[in-house]
Each structure stands twice: as structure tokens, then as C-alpha cells.
Amino acid sequence: MTTLAWVHSAFLLIHILCVLALVGLLLQQLKKSPRVLHSGIPHIAATALLAGLVMVGIRPALHTQDANKWPDLNNSWVGAKFLVLIIVLVLAYKNVKKTELKKSTWLTIVGLVTLNFLMALFWK
Ligand code: HEM
Numbered sequence: 001m002t003t004l005a006w007v008h009s010a011f012l013l014i015h016i017l018c019v020l021a022l023v024g025l026l027l028q029q030l031k032k033s034p035r036v037l038h039s040g041i042p043h044i045a046a047t048a049l050l051a052g053l054v055m056v057g058i059r060p061a062l063h064t065q066d067a068n069k070w071p072d073l074n075n076s077w078v079g080a081k082f083l084v085l086i087i088v089l090v091l092a093y094k095n096v097k098k099t100e101l102k103k104s105t106w107l108t109i110v111g112l113v114t115l116n117f118l119m120a121l122f123w124k
Contacts, residue, residue, distance in 0.1 A: 004061055015055065027110075029106060035101040036099065037106075042089065042096055046089060049082075074123075088112050
């Protein structure tokens with residue numbers, strides 16, 4: 001395994017841990033009244049974004065090393081995931097200080113994270 005492939009694995013692990021933490025912290029509020037946004041969510045979402053961007057950034061070099069193992073990423077896929085996470089980040093930073101998180105906002109954030117998850121798994 002090359003150094004760059006290790007870097008990719010490390011950031012993929014960070015990315016997936018962030019996604020799991022996001023889902024866990026959001027679902028923790030499922031039955032809460034009032035719902036609040038955990039103060040870690042904006043940081044975790046930002047870290048997931050950073051890890052994703054690092055993987056996107058090193059991809060061309062990995063592709064040059066082994067084009068079969070590391071096919072080029074679909075730009076629309078990257079763009080769509082990026083846009084969805086930016087919306088999550090905006091909603092998270094806008095709501096993190098509020099004493100009550102509206103059900104519609106909570107559902108929107110859960111829906112957007114789920115959408116990115118599904119795109120990650122079923123569209124590349
Ligand atoms: C809440 C938002 C996100 C979720 C739920 C999510 C979910 C995932 C999951 C589950 C994987 C593993 C899929 C696999 O390896 O087959 C993955 C990989 C990846 N994600 Fe994300 N992601 C999110 C945001 C982003 C963003 C914003 C970017 C970059 C702009 C990004 C870039 C990547 C890349 C480059 C990979 C590795 C793909 C590969 O090597 O084949 N992700 N993501």
C-alpha cells in the first residue's frame with residue numbers, strides 16, 4: 001500500500017466516523033422535547049467536509065498511481081455531496097445556539113445527511 005493510499009484510508013476512516021457521529025447525535029434527539037442541536041454537530045460536519053475534500057484532492061495522484069484501483073471521481077457526485085453538506089453546515093451554524101430546534105429543521109438535516117449517505121453508497 002502506498003503512502004497516499006494510507007492517507008486516503010485514514011481520511012476515509014475520519015469521514016465515516018464523522019458521518020456515524022452526525023447520525024448518532026441527530027437520532028439522539030428523535031424523542032426529545034424540546035429538540036436541540038448538539039454543539040458538536042457543526043464541527044463534526046466541517047470535519048467530514050475537510051476529510052472529503054482531502055480525499056478529492058489526492059484522488060488525481062492516486063489515479064496516476066493505479067487507474068484501475070482508483071478511478072476518477074464523478075464531478076457531479078462530488079459537487080452534489082459538497083452542496084448538500086454546505087446546506088447542512090449553514091443550518092447547523094444557524095441553529096446551534098437556539099434553545100429549541102424546530103422539528104422541520106431537524107428533519108431537513110436528517111434528510112440531507114441521509115441523502116448524502118445514499119449518494120455515497122449508490123451513486124458514484
Ligand atoms: C453528511 C455528508 C456526507 C455523508 C453522509 C457521506 C458519506 C460517505 C460514505 C458513507 C462514504 C464511504 C462510501 C464508500 O467508500 O463506498 C463516503 C466516501 C467519500 N466521501 Fe463522503 N459523505 C458526506 C460528505 C462528503 C463531502 C462533502 C465530500 C466532498 C466534497 C465527500 C467526499 C467523499 C469521498 C471523496 C469519498 C471516498 C470515495 C471513494 O474513495 O470511492 N463526502 N462518504
